Amino acid sequence: MITESTVGTGPRILVVDDNPANVDLLVRRLARDGYCVHSLYTAVDLENEVDRIDPDLVLLDWMMPDRSGLDALVGLRTVRDSNRLPVIMVTALGEGDSVALAIEAGANDYVTKPIDFPVLRSRLNGALVRRMGVLEADTQNVELEAVVAKRTADLQRANTRLQSEVAERVKAESRANRLARTDALTQLPNRLHFTERLKTLSGRSSAEFEPFSLIQVDIDRFRAINGVHGTQTGDAVLCEVAKRLQTAMPSGELIARTAADEFSVLLPASAGSGPDAGLKIRGALADAFDIGGRRIVVSTAIAVTHSGPVPCDGDELLLECDAALQHVKQAGGGGLCQFDERMELAVRANLALKRELTDGLARKEFVPFFQPIVDFSTGEVSGAEVLARWRNPTRGTLNAAEFVQAVEETGLVDELFWAILPSACAQALKASPTATVAVNLSPSQVLDQWFPQKVLKVLTETGFPAARLEIEMTETALFSDIKTTKVALEGLRTQGVHIALDDFGVGYSSLSLLRELPISKVKIDRSFVSGILNDVAAAAMVRGIIDLCQTLGFQTTAEGIEEAAVARQLAEWGCTFGQGYWLGMPAADLVLTSPWLQHANRKVA
Numbered sequence: 001m002i003t004e005s006t007v008g009t010g011p012r013i014l015v016v017d018d019n020p021a022n023v024d025l026l027v028r029r030l031a032r033d034g035y036c037v038h039s040l041y042t043a044v045d046l047e048n049e050v051d052r053i054d055p056d057l058v059l060l061d062w063m064m065p066d067r068s069g070l071d072a073l074v075g076l077r078t079v080r081d082s083n084r085l086p087v088i089m090v091t092a093l094g095e096g097d098s099v100a101l102a103i104e105a106g107a108n109d110y111v112t113k114p115i116d117f118p119v120l121r122s123r124l125n126g127a128l129v130r131r132m133g134v135l136e137a138d139t140q141n142v143e144l145e146a147v148v149a150k151r152t153a154d155l156q157r158a159n160t161r162l163q164s165e166v167a168e169r170v171k172a173e174s175r176a177n178r179l180a181r182t183d184a185l186t187q188l189p190n191r192l193h194f195t196e197r198l199k200t201l202s203g204r205s206s207a208e209f210e211p212f213s214l215i216q217v218d219i220d221r222f223r224a225i226n227g228v229h230g231t232q233t234g235d236a237v238l239c240e241v242a243k244r245l246q247t248a249m250p251s252g253e254l255i256a257r258t259a260a261d262e263f264s265v266l267l268p269a270s271a272g273s274g275p276d277a278g279l280k281i282r283g284a285l286a287d288a289f290d291i292g293g294r295r296i297v298v299s300t301a302i303a304v305t306h307s308g309p310v311p312c313d314g315d316e317l318l319l320e321c322d323a324a325l326q327h328v329k330q331a332g333g334g335g336l337c338q339f340d341e342r343m344e345l346a347v348r349a350n351l352a353l354k355r356e357l358t359d360g361l362a363r364k365e366f367v368p369f370f371q372p373i374v375d376f377s378t379g380e381v382s383g384a385e386v387l388a389r390w391r392n393p394t395r396g397t398l399n400a401a402e403f404v405q406a407v408e409e410t411g412l413v414d415e416l417f418w419a420i421l422p423s424a425c426a427q428a429l430k431a432s433p434t435a436t437v438a439v440n441l442s443p444s445q446v447l448d449q450w451f452p453q454k455v456l457k458v459l460t461e462t463g464f465p466a467a468r469l470e471i472e473m474t475e476t477a478l479f480s481d482i483k484t485t486k487v488a489l490e491g492l493r494t495q496g497v498h499i500a501l502d503d504f505g506v507g508y509s510s511l512s513l514l515r516e517l518p519i520s521k522v523k524i525d526r527s528f529v530s531g532i533l534n535d536v537a538a539a540a541m542v543r544g545i546i547d548l549c550q551t552l553g554f555q556t557t558a559e560g561i562e563e564a565a566v567a568r569q570l571a572e573w574g575c576t577f578g579q580g581y582w583l584g585m586p587a588a589d590l591v592l593t594s595p596w597l598q599h600a601n602r603k604v605a
């Protein structure tokens, strides 16, 4: 009698039946179908046997003496669920409501005795197919869970990395932020930090506003310290000034280095009065500095201004402080000045003027005036200098001296230039076939790389010959960026435009440097010219410049000639051209006559 057939390679079936004949029959038939069949004659230890045999399906007899099929089924279901281990109950017909009980207890299906094998085969197959589906789903779930777990781990790792990167970046940003607001040399807050703080303090709401003082400390002639002792010593002086300021001012205020040789202090009213703080600072900086054994005395200009009791404009406070500082500087430096009402009026007037400039330019209120330039060799007016005039509807006609600085400070100087040049050229063209026109150029303009092209465009449009145009520029322009300036000037020179050096004598007066640039004329500043008859030094200087220029091949123009005797003297010394109120006032029209010719003729006669 065969009680077990484990040779089949198909699914593993466990047959549990107390009747050996039934078992034998089932084993045979199922083995023939290819199943791997195990059998038990009792269900007593079914849970453990199932563990041992690990069947794919159990065929369980309903009626058994030691342990009923139903009891065994209930026990089995506590360890194995119906999806993963299907149980088919084998019941005898007439065993009451056994089927309903079995299904309720967790049986998957049933067959009745005597067993109809095609039915059994079909139910076995159905149960096994369903189980297979469940197991496949299990495997997929396991795989899916593994993928999800891996992804989650990856994400967690990426997240950790990201968090540490974010933390690094925040750290780097705050470091960069700190560096951007710190002066590298003194480690004090820098100008950026200072202006931000000033804006915050001045712009607070009325309820939160606390009055404060703004104090600026400017080292007099700092360039000389650098020049005489070297930049290293200069740097050490700045660090020492920073230290003394910090010691002199109680903590809580902002002390910043706001320019190369300028420090600024913001002092809340609760921490003391501005003038007192200014005096304290002056005292702190009065003692000589000992820099590497060298004794250096530092003179400082200190300016103080106060916010007033209500929120204010930080920029205006800066202007006020600047005005007070200029006041000290003009008096020779080394002093303390508090911004006062008089200065306030000047600052307000300047602000008002600046506000009007844009409108004035838009309304074309700026016009060229022409001041004749006399050629001493012929006695005739050879051309004119173009001087800007502002026909202001309320203020009247303003001289350039009254507004040019404001124009420069507002960044409108280039606009002014292009507003004047075309009409100057057009007027000169109408007035004379040969007269030259000299226009003033601001230092900032030569740094515009398109400047020469723009000039040439105006010349083309007006038909004014390049050779009749002269550009006057001061030395400051030359020194700000010598390379760019040289390129611009050479560009103009090759087109035939002449370049003159304005206000010679008051700046660096470096003729050797001028030889590098395509300059053909030097204008001697009127501060020397006016004194040549009674100031020996001025006379020597003017004569020296004329001689030197002759040697180097530059023409000369003496500015500010207010009397005949001065003109005569200059002509005698060999000065090429003359300009001044006596030779001709600046006027709206280009006047081609001058008293000089008549005067010279009379002298000759």
Ligand code: C2E
Residues within 6 Å of the ligand: 371, 386, 387, 388, 399, 400, 401, 402, 404, 413, 416, 417, 420, 440, 441, 442, 472, 502, 503, 526, 559, 560, 561, 562, 579, 580, 581, 582, 586
């Ligand atoms: P600058 O180039 O030295 O021009 C000469 C200034 O001296 C002119 O003043 C002129 O009116 C004045 N002046 C002429 N002859 C005499 C004299 O015999 N005695 C005295 N005391 N003064 C005399 P202005 O027109 O007020 O110009 C002042 C400065 O403004 C000019 O000095 C020039 O640097 C600048 N400027 C004038 N027009 C322009 C312009 O269109 N653009 C730019 N960027 N600057 C200009």
Ligand code: CA
Residues within 6 Å of the ligand: 385, 440, 472, 502
């Ligand atoms: Ca000039």
Ligand code: CA
Residues within 6 Å of the ligand: 502, 503, 523, 525, 559
């Ligand atoms: Ca001049």
